[in-house]
Amino acid sequence: MTLPAFVRPLAALALVASAWSASAQVTADRLRRASDEPQNWLTYSGTYASQRHTLLREIDPGNVKNLELKWVLPNQVFGAWQATPLVVDGVMYVTQRPNDVLAIDAKTGRAFWQYRYTVSPEARVCCGANNRGLAILGSTLFMGTLDGHLVAIDAAAGRPLWNVAVGNPALGYSITMAPLAVRDKILVGVGGGEYGIRGFVAAFDPASGKELWRFYTVPGPGERGHDTWKTDAWKTGGGSVWMTPSYDPALNLTYWGIGNPGPDWNPELRPGDNLYTDSVIALDADTGALKWHFQFTPNDAYDYDSVQVAVLADITYRGAPTKTMMWANRNGFFYVLNRETGAFLSGAPFVKVNWASGLDAQGRPIATPQPAGQPTWPGNQGGTNWYSPSFSPRTGLFYLSAWEGYASIYRKEPATYIPGRNFAGGGAAVATPVPGAPGPRIGRYTPVNDWTDLTGHGAVIALDPQTLQRKWTFPQYDVTDSGILTTASDLLFTGGREGYFYALDARSGTVLWKASLGGQVVNGPMSYAIDGKQYIAVISGNSLYTFGLRE
Amino acid sequence: MKSFPFPAFPVIPAFPAAAIGALLFCGAVLGAQTDHGVQYSQADIAAGYRVYSSTCVQCHGGYGDGISGVDLRRGVFRRANTDDDLARVITTGVPGAGMPPFKLDPAELTGIVAFIRAGFDQTASVRVGDVARGGAVFDGKGGCVSCHRVRGRGALAAPDLSGIGLLRTVASLQRSLLDPTSGMVPANRPLRVVTKGGDTIEGRRLNEDTYTVQLLDARGRLRSLAKNDIRTLTYATTSSMPSYASRLTPDEIADLVGYLASLREP
Numbered sequence: 001m002t003l004p005a006f007v008r009p010l011a012a013l014a015l016v017a018s019a020w021s022a023s024a025q026v027t028a029d030r031l032r033r034a035s036d037e038p039q040n041w042l043t044y045s046g047t048y049a050s051q052r053h054t055l056l057r058e059i060d061p062g063n064v065k066n067l068e069l070k071w072v073l074p075n076q077v078f079g080a081w082q083a084t085p086l087v088v089d090g091v092m093y094v095t096q097r098p099n100d101v102l103a104i105d106a107k108t109g110r111a112f113w114q115y116r117y118t119v120s121p122e123a124r125v126c127c128g129a130n131n132r133g134l135a136i137l138g139s140t141l142f143m144g145t146l147d148g149h150l151v152a153i154d155a156a157a158g159r160p161l162w163n164v165a166v167g168n169p170a171l172g173y174s175i176t177m178a179p180l181a182v183r184d185k186i187l188v189g190v191g192g193g194e195y196g197i198r199g200f201v202a203a204f205d206p207a208s209g210k211e212l213w214r215f216y217t218v219p220g221p222g223e224r225g226h227d228t229w230k231t232d233a234w235k236t237g238g239g240s241v242w243m244t245p246s247y248d249p250a251l252n253l254t255y256w257g258i259g260n261p262g263p264d265w266n267p268e269l270r271p272g273d274n275l276y277t278d279s280v281i282a283l284d285a286d287t288g289a290l291k292w293h294f295q296f297t298p299n300d301a302y303d304y305d306s307v308q309v310a311v312l313a314d315i316t317y318r319g320a321p322t323k324t325m326m327w328a329n330r331n332g333f334f335y336v337l338n339r340e341t342g343a344f345l346s347g348a349p350f351v352k353v354n355w356a357s358g359l360d361a362q363g364r365p366i367a368t369p370q371p372a373g374q375p376t377w378p379g380n381q382g383g384t385n386w387y388s389p390s391f392s393p394r395t396g397l398f399y400l401s402a403w404e405g406y407a408s409i410y411r412k413e414p415a416t417y418i419p420g421r422n423f424a425g426g427g428a429a430v431a432t433p434v435p436g437a438p439g440p441r442i443g444r445y446t447p448v449n450d451w452t453d454l455t456g457h458g459a460v461i462a463l464d465p466q467t468l469q470r471k472w473t474f475p476q477y478d479v480t481d482s483g484i485l486t487t488a489s490d491l492l493f494t495g496g497r498e499g500y501f502y503a504l505d506a507r508s509g510t511v512l513w514k515a516s517l518g519g520q521v522v523n524g525p526m527s528y529a530i531d532g533k534q535y536i537a538v539i540s541g542n543s544l545y546t547f548g549l550r551e
Numbered sequence: 552m553k554s555f556p557f558p559a560f561p562v563i564p565a566f567p568a569a570a571i572g573a574l575l576f577c578g579a580v581l582g583a584q585t586d587h588g589v590q591y592s593q594a595d596i597a598a599g600y601r602v603y604s605s606t607c608v609q610c611h612g613g614y615g616d617g618i619s620g621v622d623l624r625r626g627v628f629r630r631a632n633t634d635d636d637l638a639r640v641i642t643t644g645v646p647g648a649g650m651p652p653f654k655l656d657p658a659e660l661t662g663i664v665a666f667i668r669a670g671f672d673q674t675a676s677v678r679v680g681d682v683a684r685g686g687a688v689f690d691g692k693g694g695c696v697s698c699h700r701v702r703g704r705g706a707l708a709a710p711d712l713s714g715i716g717l718l719r720t721v722a723s724l725q726r727s728l729l730d731p732t733s734g735m736v737p738a739n740r741p742l743r744v745v746t747k748g749g750d751t752i753e754g755r756r757l758n759e760d761t762y763t764v765q766l767l768d769a770r771g772r773l774r775s776l777a778k779n780d781i782r783t784l785t786y787a788t789t790s791s792m793p794s795y796a797s798r799l800t801p802d803e804i805a806d807l808v809g810y811l812a813s814l815r816e817p
Contacts, residue, residue, distance in 0.1 A: 413601065421606070452737040478760060
């Protein structure tokens with residue numbers, strides 16, 4: 001746009017004014033149009049479509065070699081740091097374990113405030129004091145807590161506004177996911193799939209914390225799907241929710257990935273398909289009513305949580321304009337669904353799979369359980385897991401972090417439900433080629449790798465959703481739990497447990513730049529801009545690093 | 552020679568849980584030496600596993616290291632030295648630290664102690680002998696120091712064992728003595744590198760990632776190599792260590808297991 005010289009100062013002033021007023025309020029309309037302001041990162045997945053594809057393109061394949069470290073935010077609380085930050089008009093909001101919130105100058109890394117939520121000693125979580133982030137609506141931040149509360153925090157002052165109990169921590173209910181703000185509601189789900197919970201998602205009034213609707217992920221008597229529980233096992237049926245949903249504003253549907261049934265390992269204790277565990281459910285954002293569901297792993301014996309973030313894309317699919325949902329599941333299959341109807345469009349394994357021989361015409365797996373004591377592919381942590389994938393509308397490719405060559409041996413055992421206690425019904429063990437050899441665990445907290453790639457290794461896989469074939473593979477020696485970010489300049493940013501942070505060519509998988517940050521990357525890299533300059537933020541180990549181009 | 556069952560795919564207990572998570576990193580506490588000739592049967596170990604997986608796993612985790620300062624699988628305890636100590640802690644709990652008392656029947660209690668002492672390994676029965684006598688075997692008849700090093704004494708051709716009691720379970724130590732190749736974990740495989748410059752480097756793998764490999768060469772030097780500079784990289788898959796099944800008596804092997812399990816330099 002070219003303006004007459006005399007108008008330019010006024011226009012600049014207007015821009016400043018609008019930036020100032022915008023920073024005061026993140027309206028529902030801004031959230032809906034988040035891709036119109038790529039300088040910000042307004043929801044856990046960047047936009048409601050959860051493509052983790054930034055439209056920023058200042059950093060590109062030609063200049064990515066000039067990235068330099070701009071600032072580091074060290075965390076004083078050790079453990080896996082899984083959060084994706086939000087950035088709103090130059091301010092970064094990020095959680096650190098167990099339930100701290102920090103407001104940071106996103107340009108300099110200097111802190112404005114820190115809020116520390118004190119977690120009840122009753123809190124119990126299977127897998128560490130994790131928190132993955134925040135939602136923002138208006139000028140209020142929203143965080144779920146390890147003890148099952150939802151807290152509203154004044155984004156300017158860093159002080160709590162209200163705090164409501166969502167689930168009972170003594171019974172194993174917790175919240176680790178970043179909530180999602182949709183229209184005039186805050187949506188959140190509960191974790192606790194290893195404690196015999198009955199999972200649910202719920203909507204809350206952002207002003208008061210009043211619960212507005214609730215949907216149980218395990219249907220009770222009289223509810224649709226209840227007949228997939230043949231016994232009273234539904235009462236402790238799991239169906240945890242620990243990842244942020246996606247949202248289609250035109251359909252007004254929210255899409256939730258649902259966790260494993262309980263007890264984890266022994267499906268004989270819960271006969272039936274066990275809806276809506278290991279499923280995606282489409283819920284009306286205003287009422288919580290179920291529009292459709294699609295189950296990936298019926299009567300799961302492998303802990304194949306289907307909590308992955310639903311990636312939404314409007315593409316021409318096999319010749320027809322289609323509102324798709326793409327999903328690389330922990331069970332090792334990649335799926336393309338019609339997100340208006342839930343209809344199965346296509347699916348195929350993306351790693352070695354032997355728990356099923358394939359999918360039928362409706363997308364239901366053809367189960368092939370392995371004999372007791374024999375390895376099952378993929379292993380317990382799955383072909384992929386919760387770490388966010390990315391879709392680039394430019395390349396048409398779906399990118400994910402996968403574990404290859406990784407199997408587990410599963411055991412079924414009796415289980416007795418004791419409130420608040422682990423409710424597993426067996427166990428899983430990494431299959432290793434040599435007795436006593438270490439295998440990949442949940443996370444890596446030492447710079448020395450005491451396992452090898454013989455028990456599994458990581459890879460970034462670029463899948464063509466049209467053909468279900470790999471376009472390219474970028475293998476890593478250790479496994480990876482890193483999320484993926486793609487850019488409108490066809491870069492792909494990701495990390496892994498080895499502590500390298502990569503910029504790959506999104507079209508070929510070639511490494512264009514890397515930094516050795518040292519600590520495991522178990523969050524999703526994200527991007528934002530201030531004063532027209534693009535930044536890439538990633539967490540490695542116990543520090544958050546922000547990169548930009550050398551000035 | 553006593554034979555031990557070796558499953559095709561021996562297993563490491565994994566966290567029976569859904570998500571990626573974290574155990575707080577904490578400094579290891581020196582455990583007390585195990586000094587007893589106790590035999591733990593497979594039946595007891597299996598019974599212990601059932602108790603562990605339904606009860607203890609919730610706090611102590613799939614690897615037994617879920618509580619700071621405690622690593623059950625490797626015998627690192629805060630308050631227990633002997634089997635009786637372990638049974639007492641389980642029965643009475645540790646009120647100050649949040650561990651409740653557990654009412655177990657005697658078979659369950661015996662089982663859980665056996666399961667812990669076997670390092671969570673259900674695949675073998677294990678016999679743990681006398682530490683001092685085992686040390687004498689290590690230095691003398693066994694000839695172990697001609698390849699291994701303990702606390703600065705001995706050779707570097709094979710892994711330093713100063714902390715092996717923290718790294719390996721007793722069942723795994725016993726297996727390595729009887730069938731070294733089956734017990735050689737991939738991370739310890741001897742490595743032979745030919746660089747693009749034509750140099751040959753032999754040593755033991757210490758660490759590896761996508762781009763680099765770190766090793767201790769035959770002359771005791773720490774070397775870090777970029778894979779880009781390497782022409783061939785070969786791992787030996789058989790161990791040069793002989794089996795001690797026929798070289799030592801069963802008592803000596805049990806003592807040696809006891810000695811190795813007592814090596815706990817963190």
